[in-house]
Amino acid sequence: MRYYLLCNRCGNTEALSLNNCLEWDEINCSECGDFLDTCGHHADLIAPSYRHQMFNRSKNLIIKMAYERSQAGVYRHDSSTYQ
Numbered sequence: 001m002r003y004y005l006l007c008n009r010c011g012n013t014e015a016l017s018l019n020n021c022l023e024w025d026e027i028n029c030s031e032c033g034d035f036l037d038t039c040g041h042h043a044d045l046i047a048p049s050y051r052h053q054m055f056n057r058s059k060n061l062i063i064k065m066a067y068e069r070s071q072a073g074v075y076r077h078d079s080s081t082y083q
C-alpha cells in the first residue's frame, strides 16, 4: 500500500507497506527504506476520532452562538471583542 509521508532521513514523500497490512506492520520510505510509522498508528492519525468530531461540533456551535448574540447586541458591553 502506498502512503504520502515525509521521510526525515532522505526527504522522500512516498512510503510503502504490505497490502492488507496489520496494525503492527511497518510503513517504510520507498527510497531509503527507513521506518516511518506503523499501519495501525497511521490509520489512527488520519481517521477522525469521535472525540475530535464532538470537539469540532461544540466549537462551531459556540462560535455560531457568540456571533448570533453579538448580532443581537447581547455582548455590546464588551466592545473590544465584538465589533
Ligand SMILES: [Zn+2]
Pocket: 007, 008, 009, 010, 011, 012, 029, 030, 031, 032, 033, 034
Ligand atoms: Zn527515506
